[in-house]
Amino acid sequence: MKIAMIGAGYVGLVSGVCFADFGHEVVCVDNVAEKIEALRKGEIPIYEPGLQELAASNSEAGRLNYSTDLDAAVAWADVVFIAVGTPSRRGDGHADLTYVYAAARQIAKAVDGYTVVVTKSTVPVGTGDEVERIIRETNPEADVSVVSNPEFLREGAAIGDFKRPDRIVVGTEDPRAIAVMTEVYRPLHLNQGPLFFCERRTSELIKYAANAFLAMKITFINEIADLCESLGADVQKVARGIGYDKRIGDKFLHAGPGYGGSCFPKDTLALVKTACDAESPVRLIETTVAINDNRKRAMARKVIAACGGSVRDKRIAVLGLTFKPNTDDLREAPSLTIIQALQDHGARVAAFDPEGMKGAEQLLSGVEFGSDPYAIAAGAEALVLVTEWDEFRALDFRRLHATMASPIFVDLRNVYPQQEVRRHGFEYVGVGRGSDRD
Ligand SMILES: NC(=O)c1ccc[n+]([C@@H]2O[C@H](COP(=O)([O-])OP(=O)(O)OC[C@H]3O[C@@H](n4cnc5c(N)ncnc54)[C@H](O)[C@@H]3O)[C@@H](O)[C@H]2O)c1
Numbered sequence: 001m002k003i004a005m006i007g008a009g010y011v012g013l014v015s016g017v018c019f020a021d022f023g024h025e026v027v028c029v030d031n032v033a034e035k036i037e038a039l040r041k042g043e044i045p046i047y048e049p050g051l052q053e054l055a056a057s058n059s060e061a062g063r064l065n066y067s068t069d070l071d072a073a074v075a076w077a078d079v080v081f082i083a084v085g086t087p088s089r090r091g092d093g094h095a096d097l098t099y100v101y102a103a104a105r106q107i108a109k110a111v112d113g114y115t116v117v118v119t120k121s122t123v124p125v126g127t128g129d130e131v132e133r134i135i136r137e138t139n140p141e142a143d144v145s146v147v148s149n150p151e152f153l154r155e156g157a158a159i160g161d162f163k164r165p166d167r168i169v170v171g172t173e174d175p176r177a178i179a180v181m182t183e184v185y186r187p188l189h190l191n192q193g194p195l196f197f198c199e200r201r202t203s204e205l206i207k208y209a210a211n212a213f214l215a216m217k218i219t220f221i222n223e224i225a226d227l228c229e230s231l232g233a234d235v236q237k238v239a240r241g242i243g244y245d246k247r248i249g250d251k252f253l254h255a256g257p258g259y260g261g262s263c264f265p266k267d268t269l270a271l272v273k274t275a276c277d278a279e280s281p282v283r284l285i286e287t288t289v290a291i292n293d294n295r296k297r298a299m300a301r302k303v304i305a306a307c308g309g310s311v312r313d314k315r316i317a318v319l320g321l322t323f324k325p326n327t328d329d330l331r332e333a334p335s336l337t338i339i340q341a342l343q344d345h346g347a348r349v350a351a352f353d354p355e356g357m358k359g360a361e362q363l364l365s366g367v368e369f370g371s372d373p374y375a376i377a378a379g380a381e382a383l384v385l386v387t388e389w390d391e392f393r394a395l396d397f398r399r400l401h402a403t404m405a406s407p408i409f410v411d412l413r414n415v416y417p418q419q420e421v422r423r424h425g426f427e428y429v430g431v432g433r434g435s436d437r438d
Pocket of ligand 1: 006007008009010011012029030031032035070083084085086099102103120121122123151152153154155262263
Protein backbone atom coordinates (compact mmCIF):
# COMPACT_ATOMS: atom_id res chain seq x y z
CA MET A 1 0.00 0.00 0.00
CA LYS A 2 1.06 3.58 -0.60
CA ILE A 3 0.43 5.61 2.53
CA ALA A 4 0.59 9.37 3.05
CA MET A 5 0.73 10.40 6.71
CA ILE A 6 -0.33 14.02 7.18
CA GLY A 7 1.27 15.38 10.36
CA ALA A 8 4.66 14.05 11.49
CA GLY A 9 4.22 14.53 15.24
CA TYR A 10 4.15 11.93 18.00
CA VAL A 11 1.38 9.90 16.38
CA GLY A 12 2.02 10.54 12.69
CA LEU A 13 5.72 9.82 12.85
CA VAL A 14 5.41 6.64 14.90
CA SER A 15 2.53 5.37 12.75
CA GLY A 16 4.34 6.24 9.51
CA VAL A 17 7.56 4.57 10.59
CA CYS A 18 5.73 1.44 11.79
CA PHE A 19 3.64 1.19 8.59
CA ALA A 20 6.88 1.38 6.61
CA ASP A 21 8.29 -1.35 8.83
CA PHE A 22 5.27 -3.53 7.93
CA GLY A 23 6.42 -3.23 4.30
CA HIS A 24 4.15 -0.40 3.09
CA GLU A 25 5.53 2.60 1.20
CA VAL A 26 5.11 5.69 3.35
CA VAL A 27 5.53 9.42 2.94
CA CYS A 28 5.30 11.44 6.17
CA VAL A 29 4.15 14.97 5.42
CA ASP A 30 4.43 17.97 7.70
CA ASN A 31 4.00 21.66 7.00
CA VAL A 32 6.87 22.58 9.32
CA ALA A 33 9.76 22.59 6.85
CA GLU A 34 12.51 22.41 9.52
CA LYS A 35 10.94 19.23 10.89
CA ILE A 36 11.00 17.58 7.48
CA GLU A 37 14.55 18.77 6.81
CA ALA A 38 15.69 17.29 10.13
CA LEU A 39 13.88 14.00 9.47
CA ARG A 40 15.54 13.72 6.06
CA LYS A 41 18.90 14.03 7.80
CA GLY A 42 17.92 11.21 10.13
CA GLU A 43 17.24 13.51 13.10
CA ILE A 44 14.07 12.59 14.99
CA PRO A 45 12.48 15.74 16.46
CA ILE A 46 10.85 13.91 19.39
CA TYR A 47 12.19 11.56 22.04
CA GLU A 48 10.59 8.14 21.64
CA PRO A 49 12.61 5.01 22.46
CA GLY A 50 13.52 2.94 19.39
CA LEU A 51 12.09 5.40 16.85
CA GLN A 52 15.42 6.69 15.57
CA GLU A 53 16.70 3.23 14.66
CA LEU A 54 13.43 2.05 13.12
CA ALA A 55 13.11 5.22 11.03
CA ALA A 56 16.70 4.89 9.83
CA SER A 57 16.38 1.27 8.73
CA ASN A 58 13.15 1.92 6.84
CA SER A 59 14.53 5.05 5.16
CA GLU A 60 17.54 3.03 4.05
CA ALA A 61 15.24 0.35 2.67
CA GLY A 62 13.56 3.09 0.61
CA ARG A 63 10.11 2.55 2.13
CA LEU A 64 9.99 5.74 4.22
CA ASN A 65 10.21 9.28 2.92
CA TYR A 66 9.50 12.74 4.28
CA SER A 67 8.00 15.68 2.46
CA THR A 68 6.37 19.08 2.81
CA ASP A 69 4.52 18.51 -0.46
CA LEU A 70 1.09 17.36 0.66
CA ASP A 71 -0.42 17.53 -2.83
CA ALA A 72 2.13 15.18 -4.38
CA ALA A 73 1.98 12.72 -1.48
CA VAL A 74 -1.85 12.61 -1.53
CA ALA A 75 -2.03 12.21 -5.32
CA TRP A 76 0.40 9.28 -5.07
CA ALA A 77 -1.21 7.54 -2.07
CA ASP A 78 -3.87 4.83 -1.81
CA VAL A 79 -4.49 5.75 1.81
CA VAL A 80 -4.13 9.17 3.44
CA PHE A 81 -3.99 9.36 7.24
CA ILE A 82 -4.77 12.63 9.00
CA ALA A 83 -2.61 12.73 12.15
CA VAL A 84 -2.55 16.46 12.89
CA GLY A 85 -3.07 17.95 16.34
CA THR A 86 -6.50 18.47 17.91
CA PRO A 87 -5.68 20.63 20.94
CA SER A 88 -8.22 22.17 23.30
CA ARG A 89 -9.80 25.22 21.76
CA ARG A 90 -8.78 28.29 23.70
CA GLY A 91 -11.64 29.55 25.82
CA ASP A 92 -14.20 26.75 25.67
CA GLY A 93 -12.37 23.39 25.87
CA HIS A 94 -13.92 21.95 22.68
CA ALA A 95 -11.48 20.09 20.43
CA ASP A 96 -9.93 22.56 17.99
CA LEU A 97 -10.51 20.97 14.58
CA THR A 98 -8.91 23.75 12.53
CA TYR A 99 -5.92 21.60 11.53
CA VAL A 100 -8.07 18.57 10.66
CA TYR A 101 -10.41 20.58 8.44
CA ALA A 102 -7.54 22.45 6.79
CA ALA A 103 -5.90 19.12 6.00
CA ALA A 104 -9.21 17.78 4.62
CA ARG A 105 -9.50 20.77 2.27
CA GLN A 106 -5.96 20.30 1.02
CA ILE A 107 -6.46 16.55 0.58
CA ALA A 108 -9.69 17.09 -1.38
CA LYS A 109 -7.91 19.18 -3.98
CA ALA A 110 -5.05 16.72 -4.39
CA VAL A 111 -6.65 13.24 -4.46
CA ASP A 112 -6.17 11.24 -7.60
CA GLY A 113 -8.07 7.98 -8.07
CA TYR A 114 -9.85 6.04 -5.32
CA THR A 115 -8.38 7.10 -1.97
CA VAL A 116 -9.21 6.15 1.59
CA VAL A 117 -8.94 9.18 3.90
CA VAL A 118 -8.44 8.06 7.48
CA THR A 119 -8.72 10.25 10.55
CA LYS A 120 -6.18 9.05 13.09
CA SER A 121 -6.30 12.24 15.14
CA THR A 122 -8.61 12.10 18.15
CA VAL A 123 -11.75 13.89 16.98
CA PRO A 124 -15.26 14.37 18.37
CA VAL A 125 -18.17 12.37 17.06
CA GLY A 126 -19.33 13.77 13.74
CA THR A 127 -15.93 15.01 12.60
CA GLY A 128 -15.73 12.23 9.99
CA ASP A 129 -19.08 13.43 8.59
CA GLU A 130 -17.70 16.97 8.35
CA VAL A 131 -14.41 15.83 6.78
CA GLU A 132 -16.45 13.95 4.17
CA ARG A 133 -18.68 16.98 3.57
CA ILE A 134 -15.64 19.26 3.15
CA ILE A 135 -14.02 16.88 0.67
CA ARG A 136 -17.20 16.46 -1.38
CA GLU A 137 -17.85 20.21 -1.36
CA THR A 138 -14.25 21.10 -2.30
CA ASN A 139 -13.93 18.44 -4.98
CA PRO A 140 -17.23 16.84 -6.07
CA GLU A 141 -15.30 14.51 -8.40
CA ALA A 142 -13.17 13.04 -5.61
CA ASP A 143 -13.53 9.27 -5.21
CA VAL A 144 -12.93 8.87 -1.48
CA SER A 145 -14.04 6.90 1.53
CA VAL A 146 -13.65 8.70 4.87
CA VAL A 147 -12.76 6.38 7.72
CA SER A 148 -12.12 6.78 11.45
CA ASN A 149 -9.15 4.90 12.91
CA PRO A 150 -8.29 6.33 16.34
CA GLU A 151 -4.85 5.71 17.75
CA PHE A 152 -4.27 4.21 21.19
CA LEU A 153 -0.46 4.24 21.42
CA ARG A 154 1.22 5.56 24.55
CA GLU A 155 4.16 7.91 24.30
CA GLY A 156 7.28 6.24 25.71
CA ALA A 157 6.07 2.82 24.57
CA ALA A 158 4.68 3.91 21.22
CA ILE A 159 6.38 1.45 18.89
CA GLY A 160 5.49 -1.59 20.98
CA ASP A 161 1.91 -0.33 21.31
CA PHE A 162 1.59 0.31 17.58
CA LYS A 163 3.02 -3.07 16.62
CA ARG A 164 1.26 -5.09 19.30
CA PRO A 165 -2.02 -3.25 19.87
CA ASP A 166 -4.78 -4.54 22.12
CA ARG A 167 -7.13 -3.70 19.25
CA ILE A 168 -7.34 -1.69 16.05
CA VAL A 169 -10.61 0.20 15.79
CA VAL A 170 -11.78 1.08 12.29
CA GLY A 171 -14.93 3.12 11.76
CA THR A 172 -16.42 2.52 8.32
CA GLU A 173 -19.22 0.54 6.76
CA ASP A 174 -17.96 0.98 3.21
CA PRO A 175 -16.83 -2.40 1.76
CA ARG A 176 -14.11 -0.81 -0.42
CA ALA A 177 -12.64 0.96 2.61
CA ILE A 178 -12.92 -2.19 4.75
CA ALA A 179 -10.85 -4.07 2.15
CA VAL A 180 -8.17 -1.36 2.07
CA MET A 181 -7.95 -1.01 5.86
CA THR A 182 -7.72 -4.78 6.24
CA GLU A 183 -4.77 -4.73 3.85
CA VAL A 184 -3.11 -1.81 5.69
CA TYR A 185 -3.26 -3.68 9.01
CA ARG A 186 -2.81 -7.20 7.59
CA PRO A 187 0.67 -7.66 9.15
CA LEU A 188 -0.82 -6.96 12.59
CA HIS A 189 -3.85 -9.07 12.00
CA LEU A 190 -1.58 -12.01 11.25
CA ASN A 191 -0.12 -11.37 14.70
CA GLN A 192 -3.61 -11.64 16.21
CA GLY A 193 -4.04 -7.88 16.60
CA PRO A 194 -7.84 -7.75 16.59
CA LEU A 195 -9.26 -5.54 13.88
CA PHE A 196 -12.59 -4.21 15.09
CA PHE A 197 -14.86 -2.65 12.50
CA CYS A 198 -17.78 -0.45 13.50
CA GLU A 199 -19.65 2.64 12.30
CA ARG A 200 -17.61 5.83 11.99
CA ARG A 201 -19.37 7.70 14.81
CA THR A 202 -19.01 4.73 17.15
CA SER A 203 -15.30 4.53 16.38
CA GLU A 204 -14.86 8.23 17.16
CA LEU A 205 -16.60 7.79 20.49
CA ILE A 206 -14.61 4.67 21.40
CA LYS A 207 -11.43 6.75 21.58
CA TYR A 208 -12.96 9.33 23.93
CA ALA A 209 -14.69 6.71 26.05
CA ALA A 210 -11.40 4.79 26.42
CA ASN A 211 -9.42 7.85 27.49
CA ALA A 212 -12.18 9.07 29.80
CA PHE A 213 -12.36 5.67 31.48
CA LEU A 214 -8.61 5.55 32.05
CA ALA A 215 -8.56 9.13 33.36
CA MET A 216 -11.41 8.20 35.71
CA LYS A 217 -9.52 5.13 36.94
CA ILE A 218 -6.45 7.24 37.78
CA THR A 219 -8.61 9.84 39.49
CA PHE A 220 -10.40 7.15 41.48
CA ILE A 221 -7.18 5.79 42.95
CA ASN A 222 -5.96 9.33 43.62
CA GLU A 223 -9.05 10.01 45.74
CA ILE A 224 -8.61 6.68 47.51
CA ALA A 225 -5.00 7.73 48.16
CA ASP A 226 -6.19 10.89 49.94
CA LEU A 227 -8.58 8.78 51.98
CA CYS A 228 -5.72 6.41 52.87
CA GLU A 229 -3.75 9.35 54.23
CA SER A 230 -6.67 10.37 56.43
CA LEU A 231 -7.40 6.86 57.65
CA GLY A 232 -3.91 5.39 58.05
CA ALA A 233 -4.08 2.93 55.15
CA ASP A 234 -1.69 2.28 52.27
CA VAL A 235 -2.97 3.00 48.76
CA GLN A 236 -0.32 0.80 47.16
CA LYS A 237 -1.77 -2.20 48.93
CA VAL A 238 -5.35 -1.12 48.32
CA ALA A 239 -4.51 -0.90 44.60
CA ARG A 240 -2.95 -4.36 44.63
CA GLY A 241 -5.79 -5.75 46.66
CA ILE A 242 -8.42 -4.52 44.22
CA GLY A 243 -6.27 -5.04 41.12
CA TYR A 244 -6.18 -8.81 41.60
CA ASP A 245 -9.87 -8.74 40.70
CA LYS A 246 -9.93 -9.29 36.93
CA ARG A 247 -13.03 -7.14 36.61
CA ILE A 248 -10.98 -4.21 37.94
CA GLY A 249 -7.46 -5.04 36.71
CA ASP A 250 -4.19 -3.75 38.15
CA LYS A 251 -3.32 -1.19 35.45
CA PHE A 252 -3.79 2.56 35.91
CA LEU A 253 -4.11 2.22 39.66
CA HIS A 254 -0.97 4.14 40.61
CA ALA A 255 -1.72 7.09 42.86
CA GLY A 256 0.18 10.22 41.92
CA PRO A 257 0.04 13.92 41.15
CA GLY A 258 -2.87 13.69 38.70
CA TYR A 259 -2.93 12.82 35.02
CA GLY A 260 -1.36 15.09 32.41
CA GLY A 261 -0.05 14.72 28.91
CA SER A 262 -1.20 15.50 25.42
CA CYS A 263 -4.36 13.39 25.54
CA PHE A 264 -6.24 12.80 28.80
CA PRO A 265 -6.72 16.45 29.83
CA LYS A 266 -7.92 17.67 26.44
CA ASP A 267 -9.88 14.54 25.56
CA THR A 268 -11.81 14.39 28.83
CA LEU A 269 -12.67 18.06 28.46
CA ALA A 270 -13.72 17.63 24.83
CA LEU A 271 -15.95 14.69 25.78
CA VAL A 272 -17.61 16.79 28.49
CA LYS A 273 -18.29 19.52 25.91
CA THR A 274 -19.58 17.09 23.26
CA ALA A 275 -21.85 15.45 25.82
CA CYS A 276 -23.22 18.82 27.01
CA ASP A 277 -23.98 19.82 23.42
CA ALA A 278 -25.76 16.51 22.94
CA GLU A 279 -27.78 17.22 26.11
CA SER A 280 -26.47 13.99 27.59
CA PRO A 281 -23.98 15.15 30.22
CA VAL A 282 -21.24 12.81 31.42
CA ARG A 283 -21.13 13.81 35.08
CA LEU A 284 -18.56 11.22 36.11
CA ILE A 285 -16.13 12.73 33.63
CA GLU A 286 -17.02 16.32 34.58
CA THR A 287 -16.11 15.43 38.14
CA THR A 288 -12.95 13.62 37.03
CA VAL A 289 -11.79 16.74 35.20
CA ALA A 290 -12.49 18.97 38.22
CA ILE A 291 -10.77 16.65 40.71
CA ASN A 292 -7.71 16.30 38.51
CA ASP A 293 -7.42 20.06 37.97
CA ASN A 294 -7.37 20.68 41.71
CA ARG A 295 -4.98 17.86 42.41
CA LYS A 296 -1.90 19.37 40.78
CA ARG A 297 -1.86 22.44 43.02
CA ALA A 298 -2.75 20.20 45.97
CA MET A 299 0.56 18.41 45.34
CA ALA A 300 2.37 21.74 45.76
CA ARG A 301 0.56 22.16 49.09
CA LYS A 302 1.81 18.71 50.07
CA VAL A 303 5.37 19.90 49.45
CA ILE A 304 4.76 23.09 51.40
CA ALA A 305 3.33 21.12 54.33
CA ALA A 306 6.37 18.81 54.25
CA CYS A 307 8.56 21.90 54.53
CA GLY A 308 6.82 22.99 57.74
CA GLY A 309 4.16 25.21 56.16
CA SER A 310 6.29 27.61 54.12
CA VAL A 311 8.64 27.41 51.16
CA ARG A 312 9.35 31.14 50.98
CA ASP A 313 12.98 31.72 49.96
CA LYS A 314 13.62 27.99 50.23
CA ARG A 315 15.27 26.00 47.45
CA ILE A 316 13.04 23.16 46.27
CA ALA A 317 14.51 20.57 43.92
CA VAL A 318 12.18 18.93 41.39
CA LEU A 319 13.05 15.61 39.76
CA GLY A 320 11.24 15.01 36.49
CA LEU A 321 9.37 17.51 34.32
CA THR A 322 7.81 15.51 31.46
CA PHE A 323 4.27 14.27 32.02
CA LYS A 324 5.61 10.72 32.20
CA PRO A 325 8.96 8.96 31.71
CA ASN A 326 10.50 8.09 28.32
CA THR A 327 9.12 11.09 26.48
CA ASP A 328 10.12 14.72 26.06
CA ASP A 329 6.45 15.75 26.02
CA LEU A 330 5.56 18.44 28.56
CA ARG A 331 1.98 19.08 27.49
CA GLU A 332 -0.18 19.48 30.62
CA ALA A 333 2.59 17.96 32.73
CA PRO A 334 1.77 18.11 36.47
CA SER A 335 5.30 19.46 37.05
CA LEU A 336 4.39 22.75 35.37
CA THR A 337 1.49 23.48 37.72
CA ILE A 338 3.35 22.23 40.78
CA ILE A 339 6.40 24.41 40.04
CA GLN A 340 4.23 27.45 39.35
CA ALA A 341 2.37 26.93 42.64
CA LEU A 342 5.66 26.55 44.55
CA GLN A 343 6.97 29.75 42.95
CA ASP A 344 3.69 31.50 43.84
CA HIS A 345 4.52 30.63 47.45
CA GLY A 346 7.99 32.14 47.18
CA ALA A 347 10.07 29.01 46.54
CA ARG A 348 13.27 29.01 44.50
CA VAL A 349 12.86 25.99 42.24
CA ALA A 350 15.68 23.93 40.75
CA ALA A 351 14.82 21.10 38.35
CA PHE A 352 16.28 18.24 36.35
CA ASP A 353 14.78 16.00 33.67
CA PRO A 354 16.61 13.59 31.33
CA GLU A 355 14.73 14.69 28.18
CA GLY A 356 12.39 17.53 29.09
CA MET A 357 14.64 20.45 30.00
CA LYS A 358 14.94 21.97 26.54
CA GLY A 359 11.17 22.21 26.25
CA ALA A 360 10.77 23.28 29.88
CA GLU A 361 13.08 26.25 29.38
CA GLN A 362 10.46 27.69 27.01
CA LEU A 363 7.58 27.09 29.43
CA LEU A 364 8.98 27.93 32.85
CA SER A 365 10.63 31.08 34.09
CA GLY A 366 12.80 31.55 37.14
CA VAL A 367 13.74 27.86 37.35
CA GLU A 368 17.37 26.80 37.72
CA PHE A 369 18.00 23.74 35.56
CA GLY A 370 20.70 21.36 36.77
CA SER A 371 22.71 18.61 35.16
CA ASP A 372 21.67 15.76 37.46
CA PRO A 373 19.67 15.01 40.64
CA TYR A 374 22.60 15.78 42.95
CA ALA A 375 23.32 19.16 41.37
CA ILE A 376 19.77 20.40 41.95
CA ALA A 377 19.50 18.83 45.42
CA ALA A 378 22.55 20.73 46.74
CA GLY A 379 21.28 23.21 49.31
CA ALA A 380 17.63 22.22 48.81
CA GLU A 381 15.08 22.08 51.62
CA ALA A 382 13.19 19.33 49.85
CA LEU A 383 13.62 16.98 46.92
CA VAL A 384 10.39 16.29 45.06
CA LEU A 385 10.09 13.35 42.67
CA VAL A 386 7.44 14.28 40.09
CA THR A 387 8.17 11.99 37.10
CA GLU A 388 9.38 8.43 37.67
CA TRP A 389 12.23 8.18 35.17
CA ASP A 390 14.22 4.98 35.67
CA GLU A 391 17.33 6.94 36.56
CA PHE A 392 15.53 8.33 39.62
CA ARG A 393 14.81 4.85 40.96
CA ALA A 394 18.19 4.27 42.54
CA LEU A 395 19.14 7.60 44.09
CA ASP A 396 22.11 7.68 46.44
CA PHE A 397 20.34 8.98 49.55
CA ARG A 398 23.55 9.16 51.55
CA ARG A 399 25.02 11.52 48.97
CA LEU A 400 21.81 13.56 48.86
CA HIS A 401 21.69 13.79 52.64
CA ALA A 402 25.19 15.24 52.70
CA THR A 403 24.34 18.11 50.33
CA MET A 404 20.72 19.03 51.07
CA ALA A 405 19.82 21.83 53.50
CA SER A 406 17.22 19.58 55.09
CA PRO A 407 16.54 15.92 54.29
CA ILE A 408 12.94 15.96 53.06
CA PHE A 409 11.93 13.65 50.21
CA VAL A 410 8.51 14.04 48.62
CA ASP A 411 7.81 11.03 46.40
CA LEU A 412 4.78 11.92 44.28
CA ARG A 413 5.03 8.60 42.39
CA ASN A 414 5.53 6.27 45.38
CA VAL A 415 8.71 4.93 43.78
CA TYR A 416 10.55 4.21 47.04
CA PRO A 417 9.82 2.00 50.05
CA GLN A 418 9.34 4.67 52.69
CA GLN A 419 11.37 2.80 55.31
CA GLU A 420 14.38 2.65 53.00
CA VAL A 421 14.35 6.43 52.58
CA ARG A 422 13.81 7.03 56.30
CA ARG A 423 16.71 4.74 57.13
CA HIS A 424 18.96 7.32 55.51
CA GLY A 425 17.72 10.01 57.86
CA PHE A 426 15.15 11.49 55.50
CA GLU A 427 11.63 12.57 56.19
CA TYR A 428 9.53 10.70 53.61
CA VAL A 429 6.23 11.93 52.20
CA GLY A 430 4.48 9.79 49.59
CA VAL A 431 0.98 9.72 48.11
CA GLY A 432 -1.66 7.79 50.01
CA ARG A 433 0.80 6.10 52.32
CA GLY A 434 -0.98 6.66 55.56
CA SER A 435 0.44 3.46 57.00
CA ASP A 436 4.03 3.51 58.28
CA ARG A 437 4.74 0.03 56.97
CA ASP A 438 5.84 -0.68 53.38
N1 LIG B 1 0.49 11.96 21.48
C1 LIG B 1 -0.15 10.87 21.80
O1 LIG B 1 0.29 10.08 22.64
C2 LIG B 1 -1.46 10.53 21.12
C3 LIG B 1 -1.99 9.23 21.28
C4 LIG B 1 -3.18 8.93 20.63
C5 LIG B 1 -3.83 9.89 19.86
N2 LIG B 1 -3.29 11.14 19.73
C6 LIG B 1 -3.99 12.10 18.88
O2 LIG B 1 -3.28 12.20 17.64
C7 LIG B 1 -3.34 13.53 17.13
C8 LIG B 1 -1.93 14.06 16.90
O3 LIG B 1 -1.27 14.15 18.16
P1 LIG B 1 0.28 14.38 18.27
O4 LIG B 1 0.63 14.26 19.70
O5 LIG B 1 0.97 13.53 17.26
O6 LIG B 1 0.38 15.93 17.79
P2 LIG B 1 1.65 16.76 17.37
O7 LIG B 1 1.33 18.16 17.66
O8 LIG B 1 2.89 16.13 17.94
O9 LIG B 1 1.76 16.55 15.77
C9 LIG B 1 0.90 17.13 14.83
C10 LIG B 1 1.73 17.47 13.59
O10 LIG B 1 0.85 17.83 12.52
C11 LIG B 1 1.48 18.85 11.76
N3 LIG B 1 0.44 19.50 10.93
C12 LIG B 1 -0.62 20.24 11.33
N4 LIG B 1 -1.35 20.62 10.26
C13 LIG B 1 -0.76 20.09 9.17
C14 LIG B 1 -1.06 20.11 7.76
N5 LIG B 1 -2.13 20.74 7.29
N6 LIG B 1 -0.22 19.49 6.94
C15 LIG B 1 0.85 18.83 7.40
N7 LIG B 1 1.18 18.75 8.71
C16 LIG B 1 0.38 19.38 9.58
C17 LIG B 1 2.14 19.71 12.81
O11 LIG B 1 3.17 20.51 12.27
C18 LIG B 1 2.68 18.65 13.79
O12 LIG B 1 4.01 18.25 13.44
C19 LIG B 1 -4.15 14.32 18.16
O13 LIG B 1 -5.50 14.33 17.75
C20 LIG B 1 -4.00 13.51 19.42
O14 LIG B 1 -5.10 13.69 20.29
C21 LIG B 1 -2.12 11.47 20.34
